[in-house]
Every structure is written in structure tokens, then in C-alpha cells.
Amino acid sequence: MKKELLLSCCMFVSTATFTAQAQTKEIMNKQFEAAKVRDTAIEAYLDLHKLYDVKVSPEGIYYIKAQTNSDGKKVNAGDYVTVHYTGKLVNEKKFDSSLDRDEPITFRIGMGQVISGWEQGIPLFKTGEKGTIFLPSHLAYGDRSVGGVIPANSPLIFDIEVIESVDNSTYLEQQKALQAKHQAEAAAKAEKQVAIDKAIIEKYAKDHQLKIQYLPSGLGYLITEEGKGAQVTSGSTAVVHYTGKLIDGTKFDSSKDRNQPFPVQVGANRVIQGWEQGLPLFKAGGKGTLFIPSTLGYGERGAGAIIKPNSVLVFDIEVLEVK
Secondary structure, three states: OHHHHHHHHHHHHHHHHHHHHHHHHHHHHHHHHOOOOOOHHHHHHHHHOOOOOOEEOOOOOEEEEEEOOOOOOEOOOOOEEEEEEEEEEOOOOEEEEHHHHOOOEEEEOOOOOOOHHHHHHHHHOEOOOEEEEEEOHHHOOOOOOEOOOEOOOOOEEEEEEEEEEEOHHHHHHHHHHHHHHHHHHHHHHHHHHHHHHHHHHHHHHHHHOOOOEEOOOOOEEEEEEOOOOOEOOOOOEEEEEEEEEEOOOOEEEEHHHHOOOEEEEOOOOOOOHHHHHHHHHOEOOOEEEEEEOHHHOOOOOOEOOOEOOOOOEEEEEEEEEEO
């Protein structure tokens, strides 16, 4: 008797669940009928996965809110909105995800920076809300295939989280503050590197018994032969012979090896800052050496295989002519 009763109860629950699902599906279908455009592939996907709590916008964007936020900010036209997303095809194949990169996307609503399905679909959510938008192909990439991963005429599915939405003036203020922060961080880092590089140059000077002088920027210089010609100035062209070495003596370039003097228009920023600051210390006929901190050379990026990041550079200079 107990087994039969339990079976009857299970049958009752199953029937009730089925009836509730049928009613929900009927409500969903009525919503779909109100849409201007419907997509059979998306509706088949929803039916297959029994996603009956989906809504559809008049433009034909199907969407589900998995997490709502009554206190969230509404996304308005002209706002800069920041979104995390994962994009899939209706066969569940993932083609992109900001989560994988840990880098949400920020774009401005109404500026055509993203596909129209995003322009219309993201404002259906408030900040702090999560969910899924199902985009018919005409609101995605239409009859174009994209990147070898999205076939032509593909409906797309995006799991999204709206992180932030701010108006234009607020966004500009945020960017200005962020830029100032980055500049301050870069300046602090550069100052630290200048101190490191100067210590390297000072050790070199001590080891080689050289009386090196310094500019406030940290550029070291040693004039071994005073020139008697015109002074190198900003705007003039200095024709020089040079040999470039690392602090350990490794040579990486030399105009003398090519027997080809190098013309430099000072002030045009076509050479590293160590040269821009160092060449005006010379006159035509002058010779000497520049000890260039990495911050005035190739910095963190280095150059080629020999000049590693944060390398101090040594240039033996001979100014042949000033024009």
C-alpha cells in the first residue's frame, strides 16, 4: 500500500509539473506573438532546453534575467556601459568570452560600436543584472561569417552581466582620473628605474675611474675632446659618428663600421631621448661618451635581440658637422 501511495504521489507531482510547464510555455508563446520579428531557430532552442521564462522585445530580442537588481541603474542611450559576456552559437559552441580574458568590454550605447542586438539588448538590463540574450542573425552579423567561428545567418546567444553604466560626462571624468593615475604610476616607476640606472653608471665610472657628469634627467656624459665648431642646438642637424654598446661592453651598432656618418635633426624626436638631450652638449669637432639610462633609451621594451628591457646604453660620439 505504501509503495502504491508513493507511486500515486509521484504521478501527481509529475502531472502538476507538466501542467505548469505547459501553462508557462503557452504564456511564452503569447509573448512571442507580440514580437514584430520571430526566430524559429531560437524558439526551437528555448523549447529544447525548456527555457519558458524567456521574454521577447518588440524588436525580436529574446532574453532571460537570471539575476535582477531593483536598485540597478538603467542603461540609457549615450551611456558608456561595461559588460562581461560569453558568446555561443545555438549548438552551444563558445566563440568568445570576456571572462576568459578577465577583461569586460566597454562601449557607448547608440554609437554603432557593437552589433545592433547588443545596442538594443543590453538596455533591457540594469547594472548588476545577469542573464542571457538570444539574438536573431539579422541583429547580429546577418549573412556575413565572422572570424571562421560564426557562420553566416547564425543566431547568437550571449550570457551577460551588466557591470556599470555611466553618462558621457562621468565617463570622461573617470578616464581623466584613470589617465592621471597611470601617469603617476609611470612617473614613479620611471623615477625608481632612473635611480637603478644611475647606480649602474656610477659603478661603471668608479670601476673605470671616469669623472662622469649628469643632467637632472639622469643622463651621464663625458666630453673627451671639446669641439671648436658650432654648438649643436634644437633644430640643427648634427652629423655624427657613433658606436653603441651595453654597459658590459657588448657592441650593438656602429656608424664607423659602416663608414657612414649619421645625420640627426635635433628636436625632431626621431632618435631616443638620450640622444636628444645629449647631442646639444657637443660642438662640431667634439668627442665624448653618453651614458644613457634605460628611461631615456628603449625602456621596458628593449630593442632587438641584444638590447634587453631596462638596458643602460653607452654611446661613443663624434660630432663631425653641425648644419
